[in-house]
Amino acid sequence: MSKDRNDLPPSRPPWPRYGVDAPAFPAVLAVAGTACWLAARRWRPGRTGATAAVTGTVLLANTGIYLHTTLHGKLRIWRRELDLADLKGDERLLDLGCGRGAVLVEAAKRLPRGQAVGVDLWSAKDQSGNRPDVTLANAAAAGVADRVEVRTADMTALPFADASFDVVTSALAIHNIPSPEERYRAVDEAMRVLRPGGQLIVADFWPMARKYAAHLGRGTLRGLGPGYWYGGPWLGVTLFHAVKG
Structure with a gap:
């Protein structure tokens, strides 16, 4: 006797697919x-x-x-960097320019009692198939949908209160902002929404990362190596890490 379709267990969701950066x-x-x-x-x-x-x-x-890099290397590096961030599991984390959720979902896996919030303007030019429903589907595929939220928002004018996050991350997103002044505004907004003692963790091309550090007058810079090269060392990525005083 065959079972009714509604009685069958749900099929396993597909694995997350994060697309290609700047396709x-x-x-x-x-x-x-x-x-x-x-x-x-x-x-x-x-x-x-x-x-x-x-x-x-x-x-x-x-x-x-x-x-x-875009399909494998950056994911391995962000897993390592999120482990190094020493998250306790109850933090509230904001990912700027979250795209399809590569960093957002990995962070959420480390926040069983916390929350991971992603903001983006959802440009397909910056990432293939970039849509909020795709990001949420990736969170569901990874089993972290209950702790992931996405918002449509401009990182230069974040719709969050001061000191409302423990960690702010961003992966290859801030450099997409056209003007230097607005890029610095995005960095300032990231610091504004951080709580005292909170961490800012930004991966971007090395000239940009150096400018963010100079603008804030604090933080450390560290090259992320060949696993984060977009073609070669001339498009290598640097990690900027700062703690809010």
Whole structure:
């Protein structure tokens, strides 16, 4: 005798999928690399053909490194950095530019008695398939939907009271703000909503991270290594960590 569909246990949700950062960039790298290789086959065996082959190899290698970082490398590094943050499990954490939840969900796993709040403007240019329902679906797939909240908000004008979070994180988001003044405003807003003793943990390209530290006049900077290269060391990511006094 067959069971009614409503009596069957729910199917296991799919694993979280966090998309690709700035998807147009690796697409352009891949197309350019492929075009160079096709040109090299036409021009071989001369110097021009060799140059095109080398250029194509470099571009395709950069594409592979980029995709590894955005799909795997950054996730491993954020797991490590969140472990180093020594969370107690009852904190309230805010993730700026949360996207599809790569950092937000990993943080929520460490907050069984706390809450992880993500804010974003949901630009698909900055991350493929970037929508709040996708972020919530990823939280559900990871089993942390009960402690995750997402809001549509501008990180330069956060809709939260002063000193309302224990930790503020951000991964490759603040640099997307067009003007330096507004980027500094986002950093100031992050500090405003932190409680005294709270941690600000920001991963961004190294020139930006250095400017955030200089603007606040505090904090430490640490390169995150090849696992967080978006193609090569020239697009390497630095961690900026500051504690609110």
